[in-house]
Amino acid sequence: MGNQMKLSGNGSAGRRVSRLPTSRIFQGHQVEAKKGGPMRRMLWFLAAVIGLAFLGGCSSYRTVVAAENExxxxxxxxxxxxxxxxxxxxxxxxxxxxxxxxxxxxxxxxxxxxxxxxxxxxxxxxxYDPCLRHYHIVLELRSEPAWVARVEYKIGWVHEGRGKYKDARLHYERALAAAPGYEPAKRAKARLGSKKYKDRGTRMTGAAAAKARKKTINRVF
Missing domain, CATH: 1.25.40 (Serine Threonine Protein Phosphatase 5, Tetratricopeptide repeat)
Structure with missing residues:
Protein backbone atom coordinates (compact mmCIF):
# COMPACT_ATOMS: atom_id res chain seq x y z
CA MET A 1 0.00 0.00 0.00
CA GLY A 2 2.88 2.42 0.71
CA ASN A 3 1.60 5.82 1.70
CA GLN A 4 -1.80 5.26 0.03
CA MET A 5 -5.03 3.71 1.28
CA LYS A 6 -8.41 2.81 -0.19
CA LEU A 7 -11.61 4.56 0.91
CA SER A 8 -14.73 2.41 1.26
CA GLY A 9 -18.32 3.57 1.26
CA ASN A 10 -20.92 4.91 -1.12
CA GLY A 11 -19.38 6.47 -4.16
CA SER A 12 -15.90 6.10 -2.85
CA ALA A 13 -14.92 2.73 -4.25
CA GLY A 14 -11.74 2.76 -6.14
CA ARG A 15 -10.73 6.20 -4.99
CA ARG A 16 -7.31 6.55 -3.49
CA VAL A 17 -6.11 9.35 -1.28
CA SER A 18 -2.46 9.84 -0.64
CA ARG A 19 -1.42 10.30 2.98
CA LEU A 20 1.76 12.23 3.62
CA PRO A 21 3.96 11.36 6.52
CA THR A 22 3.42 13.51 9.60
CA SER A 23 7.02 14.60 9.48
CA ARG A 24 6.46 16.34 6.13
CA ILE A 25 3.49 18.44 7.23
CA PHE A 26 5.64 20.98 9.08
CA GLN A 27 8.42 20.83 6.51
CA GLY A 28 11.29 20.10 8.80
CA HIS A 29 9.89 21.76 11.95
CA GLN A 30 8.37 18.64 13.44
CA VAL A 31 8.88 18.20 17.16
CA GLU A 32 8.49 14.58 18.05
CA ALA A 33 6.30 13.86 21.03
CA LYS A 34 8.79 11.66 22.77
CA LYS A 35 11.61 14.18 22.49
CA GLY A 36 9.57 17.40 22.97
CA GLY A 37 7.29 16.27 25.79
CA PRO A 38 9.73 16.58 28.70
CA MET A 39 11.00 19.93 27.42
CA ARG A 40 7.46 21.35 27.19
CA ARG A 41 6.66 20.15 30.68
CA MET A 42 9.83 21.80 31.97
CA LEU A 43 8.92 25.10 30.29
CA TRP A 44 5.38 25.00 31.70
CA PHE A 45 6.74 24.30 35.16
CA LEU A 46 9.16 27.26 35.00
CA ALA A 47 6.42 29.56 33.69
CA ALA A 48 4.13 28.54 36.55
CA VAL A 49 6.85 29.15 39.16
CA ILE A 50 7.69 32.59 37.72
CA GLY A 51 4.00 33.53 37.54
CA LEU A 52 3.38 32.57 41.16
CA ALA A 53 6.44 34.50 42.29
CA PHE A 54 5.29 37.58 40.37
CA LEU A 55 1.78 37.43 41.82
CA GLY A 56 3.14 36.94 45.30
CA GLY A 57 5.42 39.94 44.91
CA CYS A 58 2.55 42.12 43.69
CA SER A 59 0.36 41.08 46.60
CA SER A 60 3.09 41.92 49.10
CA TYR A 61 3.66 45.31 47.48
CA ARG A 62 -0.02 46.23 47.66
CA THR A 63 -0.15 45.28 51.31
CA VAL A 64 2.84 47.46 52.20
CA VAL A 65 1.50 50.48 50.33
CA ALA A 66 -1.87 50.22 52.05
CA ALA A 67 -0.17 50.03 55.44
CA GLU A 68 1.95 53.11 54.74
CA ASN A 69 -0.87 55.28 53.36
CA GLU A 70 -3.56 54.35 55.84
CA TYR A 128 -8.53 83.87 77.41
CA ASP A 129 -6.69 81.57 79.80
CA PRO A 130 -7.55 78.32 77.94
CA CYS A 131 -7.18 80.25 74.69
CA LEU A 132 -3.57 81.16 75.49
CA ARG A 133 -2.81 77.66 76.72
CA HIS A 134 -3.79 76.08 73.41
CA TYR A 135 -2.02 78.75 71.36
CA HIS A 136 1.20 77.90 73.20
CA ILE A 137 0.69 74.19 72.49
CA VAL A 138 0.38 75.01 68.80
CA LEU A 139 3.74 76.79 68.98
CA GLU A 140 5.26 73.61 70.41
CA LEU A 141 3.80 71.47 67.61
CA ARG A 142 4.33 73.79 64.62
CA SER A 143 7.72 75.43 64.17
CA GLU A 144 7.27 76.81 60.65
CA PRO A 145 7.88 80.59 60.56
CA ALA A 146 4.50 81.31 59.00
CA TRP A 147 2.67 79.52 61.80
CA VAL A 148 4.88 80.99 64.51
CA ALA A 149 4.13 84.48 63.21
CA ARG A 150 0.40 83.81 63.02
CA VAL A 151 0.09 82.33 66.50
CA GLU A 152 2.44 84.81 68.20
CA TYR A 153 0.39 87.62 66.70
CA LYS A 154 -2.82 86.12 68.07
CA ILE A 155 -1.26 85.71 71.50
CA GLY A 156 -0.29 89.37 71.35
CA TRP A 157 -3.83 90.23 70.32
CA VAL A 158 -5.23 88.47 73.40
CA HIS A 159 -2.84 90.37 75.67
CA GLU A 160 -3.74 93.62 73.96
CA GLY A 161 -7.43 92.91 74.45
CA ARG A 162 -6.79 92.36 78.16
CA GLY A 163 -4.91 95.63 78.45
CA LYS A 164 -1.49 93.97 78.86
CA TYR A 165 0.25 96.08 76.25
CA LYS A 166 3.80 95.23 77.26
CA ASP A 167 3.12 91.52 76.78
CA ALA A 168 1.26 92.26 73.57
CA ARG A 169 4.23 94.16 72.15
CA LEU A 170 6.56 91.29 73.06
CA HIS A 171 4.52 88.77 71.09
CA TYR A 172 4.06 91.09 68.14
CA GLU A 173 7.84 91.41 68.01
CA ARG A 174 8.19 87.62 68.13
CA ALA A 175 5.77 87.36 65.24
CA LEU A 176 7.86 89.79 63.22
CA ALA A 177 11.07 87.97 64.15
CA ALA A 178 9.59 84.81 62.62
CA ALA A 179 8.17 86.58 59.56
CA PRO A 180 9.40 90.18 59.17
CA GLY A 181 6.82 90.97 56.52
CA TYR A 182 3.78 89.80 58.50
CA GLU A 183 1.47 92.79 58.09
CA PRO A 184 -0.99 92.17 60.97
CA ALA A 185 1.88 92.17 63.48
CA LYS A 186 3.44 95.25 61.89
CA ARG A 187 0.19 97.19 62.16
CA ALA A 188 -0.42 95.98 65.72
CA LYS A 189 3.04 97.01 66.87
CA ALA A 190 2.64 100.43 65.27
CA ARG A 191 -0.74 100.80 66.95
CA LEU A 192 0.74 100.09 70.37
CA GLY A 193 3.36 102.74 69.75
CA SER A 194 0.77 105.49 69.38
CA LYS A 195 0.22 108.05 72.16
CA LYS A 196 -3.37 106.89 72.61
CA TYR A 197 -2.27 103.41 73.63
CA LYS A 198 0.47 104.74 75.89
CA ASP A 199 -2.07 106.87 77.71
CA ARG A 200 -4.52 103.99 77.87
CA GLY A 201 -1.96 101.72 79.45
CA THR A 202 -0.95 104.19 82.17
CA ARG A 203 -4.02 106.25 83.02
CA MET A 204 -7.18 104.32 82.20
CA THR A 205 -8.62 102.19 84.97
CA GLY A 206 -11.89 100.54 85.94
CA ALA A 207 -14.88 100.80 83.62
CA ALA A 208 -13.07 103.09 81.15
CA ALA A 209 -10.26 100.59 80.67
CA ALA A 210 -12.74 97.73 80.23
CA LYS A 211 -14.63 99.72 77.60
CA ALA A 212 -11.42 100.50 75.73
CA ARG A 213 -10.41 96.83 75.72
CA LYS A 214 -13.80 95.89 74.30
CA LYS A 215 -13.34 98.34 71.43
CA THR A 216 -9.88 96.93 70.78
CA ILE A 217 -11.21 93.36 70.66
CA ASN A 218 -13.87 94.29 68.12
CA ARG A 219 -11.43 96.22 65.95
CA VAL A 220 -8.34 94.01 65.74
CA PHE A 221 -9.98 91.11 63.83
Whole structure:
Protein backbone atom coordinates (compact mmCIF):
# COMPACT_ATOMS: atom_id res chain seq x y z
CA MET A 1 0.00 0.00 0.00
CA GLY A 2 2.88 2.42 0.71
CA ASN A 3 1.60 5.82 1.70
CA GLN A 4 -1.80 5.26 0.03
CA MET A 5 -5.03 3.71 1.28
CA LYS A 6 -8.41 2.81 -0.19
CA LEU A 7 -11.61 4.56 0.91
CA SER A 8 -14.73 2.41 1.26
CA GLY A 9 -18.32 3.57 1.26
CA ASN A 10 -20.92 4.91 -1.12
CA GLY A 11 -19.38 6.47 -4.16
CA SER A 12 -15.90 6.10 -2.85
CA ALA A 13 -14.92 2.73 -4.25
CA GLY A 14 -11.74 2.76 -6.14
CA ARG A 15 -10.73 6.20 -4.99
CA ARG A 16 -7.31 6.55 -3.49
CA VAL A 17 -6.11 9.35 -1.28
CA SER A 18 -2.46 9.84 -0.64
CA ARG A 19 -1.42 10.30 2.98
CA LEU A 20 1.76 12.23 3.62
CA PRO A 21 3.96 11.36 6.52
CA THR A 22 3.42 13.51 9.60
CA SER A 23 7.02 14.60 9.48
CA ARG A 24 6.46 16.34 6.13
CA ILE A 25 3.49 18.44 7.23
CA PHE A 26 5.64 20.98 9.08
CA GLN A 27 8.42 20.83 6.51
CA GLY A 28 11.29 20.10 8.80
CA HIS A 29 9.89 21.76 11.95
CA GLN A 30 8.37 18.64 13.44
CA VAL A 31 8.88 18.20 17.16
CA GLU A 32 8.49 14.58 18.05
CA ALA A 33 6.30 13.86 21.03
CA LYS A 34 8.79 11.66 22.77
CA LYS A 35 11.61 14.18 22.49
CA GLY A 36 9.57 17.40 22.97
CA GLY A 37 7.29 16.27 25.79
CA PRO A 38 9.73 16.58 28.70
CA MET A 39 11.00 19.93 27.42
CA ARG A 40 7.46 21.35 27.19
CA ARG A 41 6.66 20.15 30.68
CA MET A 42 9.83 21.80 31.97
CA LEU A 43 8.92 25.10 30.29
CA TRP A 44 5.38 25.00 31.70
CA PHE A 45 6.74 24.30 35.16
CA LEU A 46 9.16 27.26 35.00
CA ALA A 47 6.42 29.56 33.69
CA ALA A 48 4.13 28.54 36.55
CA VAL A 49 6.85 29.15 39.16
CA ILE A 50 7.69 32.59 37.72
CA GLY A 51 4.00 33.53 37.54
CA LEU A 52 3.38 32.57 41.16
CA ALA A 53 6.44 34.50 42.29
CA PHE A 54 5.29 37.58 40.37
CA LEU A 55 1.78 37.43 41.82
CA GLY A 56 3.14 36.94 45.30
CA GLY A 57 5.42 39.94 44.91
CA CYS A 58 2.55 42.12 43.69
CA SER A 59 0.36 41.08 46.60
CA SER A 60 3.09 41.92 49.10
CA TYR A 61 3.66 45.31 47.48
CA ARG A 62 -0.02 46.23 47.66
CA THR A 63 -0.15 45.28 51.31
CA VAL A 64 2.84 47.46 52.20
CA VAL A 65 1.50 50.48 50.33
CA ALA A 66 -1.87 50.22 52.05
CA ALA A 67 -0.17 50.03 55.44
CA GLU A 68 1.95 53.11 54.74
CA ASN A 69 -0.87 55.28 53.36
CA GLU A 70 -3.56 54.35 55.84
CA UNK A 71 -3.20 56.10 59.23
CA UNK A 72 -3.93 54.27 62.48
CA UNK A 73 -7.50 54.18 63.74
CA UNK A 74 -6.96 56.76 66.48
CA UNK A 75 -5.52 59.29 64.04
CA UNK A 76 -8.44 58.77 61.65
CA UNK A 77 -10.88 59.30 64.51
CA UNK A 78 -9.02 62.43 65.61
CA UNK A 79 -9.20 63.89 62.12
CA UNK A 80 -12.91 63.12 61.88
CA UNK A 81 -13.60 64.94 65.15
CA UNK A 82 -11.48 67.87 63.95
CA UNK A 83 -13.52 68.17 60.74
CA UNK A 84 -16.75 68.10 62.73
CA UNK A 85 -15.40 70.73 65.10
CA UNK A 86 -14.43 73.04 62.25
CA UNK A 87 -17.97 72.81 60.87
CA UNK A 88 -19.41 73.85 64.23
CA UNK A 89 -16.80 76.61 64.57
CA UNK A 90 -17.61 78.08 61.17
CA UNK A 91 -21.29 78.20 62.13
CA UNK A 92 -20.56 79.93 65.42
CA UNK A 93 -21.45 76.92 67.60
CA UNK A 94 -18.34 77.27 69.72
CA UNK A 95 -19.30 74.99 72.61
CA UNK A 96 -20.16 72.13 70.26
CA UNK A 97 -16.94 72.78 68.38
CA UNK A 98 -14.93 72.70 71.62
CA UNK A 99 -16.42 69.31 72.46
CA UNK A 100 -15.35 67.90 69.09
CA UNK A 101 -11.85 69.33 69.34
CA UNK A 102 -11.43 67.88 72.82
CA UNK A 103 -12.45 64.46 71.47
CA UNK A 104 -9.91 64.91 68.68
CA UNK A 105 -7.12 65.66 71.15
CA UNK A 106 -8.13 62.69 73.31
CA UNK A 107 -7.46 60.46 70.29
CA UNK A 108 -4.26 62.25 69.21
CA UNK A 109 -2.59 64.74 71.55
CA UNK A 110 -0.31 65.93 68.73
CA UNK A 111 -3.25 67.13 66.64
CA UNK A 112 -2.09 70.74 66.33
CA UNK A 113 -5.10 71.77 64.26
CA UNK A 114 -7.51 70.78 67.03
CA UNK A 115 -5.44 72.80 69.53
CA UNK A 116 -5.46 75.80 67.21
CA UNK A 117 -9.21 75.79 66.74
CA UNK A 118 -9.75 75.24 70.44
CA UNK A 119 -7.81 78.44 71.02
CA UNK A 120 -9.91 80.19 68.38
CA UNK A 121 -13.14 79.03 70.02
CA UNK A 122 -12.03 80.22 73.44
CA UNK A 123 -10.92 83.53 71.94
CA UNK A 124 -14.38 83.99 70.41
CA UNK A 125 -15.92 83.22 73.80
CA UNK A 126 -13.41 85.59 75.50
CA UNK A 127 -12.13 82.82 77.72
CA TYR A 128 -8.53 83.87 77.41
CA ASP A 129 -6.69 81.57 79.80
CA PRO A 130 -7.55 78.32 77.94
CA CYS A 131 -7.18 80.25 74.69
CA LEU A 132 -3.57 81.16 75.49
CA ARG A 133 -2.81 77.66 76.72
CA HIS A 134 -3.79 76.08 73.41
CA TYR A 135 -2.02 78.75 71.36
CA HIS A 136 1.20 77.90 73.20
CA ILE A 137 0.69 74.19 72.49
CA VAL A 138 0.38 75.01 68.80
CA LEU A 139 3.74 76.79 68.98
CA GLU A 140 5.26 73.61 70.41
CA LEU A 141 3.80 71.47 67.61
CA ARG A 142 4.33 73.79 64.62
CA SER A 143 7.72 75.43 64.17
CA GLU A 144 7.27 76.81 60.65
CA PRO A 145 7.88 80.59 60.56
CA ALA A 146 4.50 81.31 59.00
CA TRP A 147 2.67 79.52 61.80
CA VAL A 148 4.88 80.99 64.51
CA ALA A 149 4.13 84.48 63.21
CA ARG A 150 0.40 83.81 63.02
CA VAL A 151 0.09 82.33 66.50
CA GLU A 152 2.44 84.81 68.20
CA TYR A 153 0.39 87.62 66.70
CA LYS A 154 -2.82 86.12 68.07
CA ILE A 155 -1.26 85.71 71.50
CA GLY A 156 -0.29 89.37 71.35
CA TRP A 157 -3.83 90.23 70.32
CA VAL A 158 -5.23 88.47 73.40
CA HIS A 159 -2.84 90.37 75.67
CA GLU A 160 -3.74 93.62 73.96
CA GLY A 161 -7.43 92.91 74.45
CA ARG A 162 -6.79 92.36 78.16
CA GLY A 163 -4.91 95.63 78.45
CA LYS A 164 -1.49 93.97 78.86
CA TYR A 165 0.25 96.08 76.25
CA LYS A 166 3.80 95.23 77.26
CA ASP A 167 3.12 91.52 76.78
CA ALA A 168 1.26 92.26 73.57
CA ARG A 169 4.23 94.16 72.15
CA LEU A 170 6.56 91.29 73.06
CA HIS A 171 4.52 88.77 71.09
CA TYR A 172 4.06 91.09 68.14
CA GLU A 173 7.84 91.41 68.01
CA ARG A 174 8.19 87.62 68.13
CA ALA A 175 5.77 87.36 65.24
CA LEU A 176 7.86 89.79 63.22
CA ALA A 177 11.07 87.97 64.15
CA ALA A 178 9.59 84.81 62.62
CA ALA A 179 8.17 86.58 59.56
CA PRO A 180 9.40 90.18 59.17
CA GLY A 181 6.82 90.97 56.52
CA TYR A 182 3.78 89.80 58.50
CA GLU A 183 1.47 92.79 58.09
CA PRO A 184 -0.99 92.17 60.97
CA ALA A 185 1.88 92.17 63.48
CA LYS A 186 3.44 95.25 61.89
CA ARG A 187 0.19 97.19 62.16
CA ALA A 188 -0.42 95.98 65.72
CA LYS A 189 3.04 97.01 66.87
CA ALA A 190 2.64 100.43 65.27
CA ARG A 191 -0.74 100.80 66.95
CA LEU A 192 0.74 100.09 70.37
CA GLY A 193 3.36 102.74 69.75
CA SER A 194 0.77 105.49 69.38
CA LYS A 195 0.22 108.05 72.16
CA LYS A 196 -3.37 106.89 72.61
CA TYR A 197 -2.27 103.41 73.63
CA LYS A 198 0.47 104.74 75.89
CA ASP A 199 -2.07 106.87 77.71
CA ARG A 200 -4.52 103.99 77.87
CA GLY A 201 -1.96 101.72 79.45
CA THR A 202 -0.95 104.19 82.17
CA ARG A 203 -4.02 106.25 83.02
CA MET A 204 -7.18 104.32 82.20
CA THR A 205 -8.62 102.19 84.97
CA GLY A 206 -11.89 100.54 85.94
CA ALA A 207 -14.88 100.80 83.62
CA ALA A 208 -13.07 103.09 81.15
CA ALA A 209 -10.26 100.59 80.67
CA ALA A 210 -12.74 97.73 80.23
CA LYS A 211 -14.63 99.72 77.60
CA ALA A 212 -11.42 100.50 75.73
CA ARG A 213 -10.41 96.83 75.72
CA LYS A 214 -13.80 95.89 74.30
CA LYS A 215 -13.34 98.34 71.43
CA THR A 216 -9.88 96.93 70.78
CA ILE A 217 -11.21 93.36 70.66
CA ASN A 218 -13.87 94.29 68.12
CA ARG A 219 -11.43 96.22 65.95
CA VAL A 220 -8.34 94.01 65.74
CA PHE A 221 -9.98 91.11 63.83
Missing amino acids: PPGQIRASRAHTRNGIRFYERGHYRKAIHQFELAIAEDRSNWEAHYYLAECYRALRE
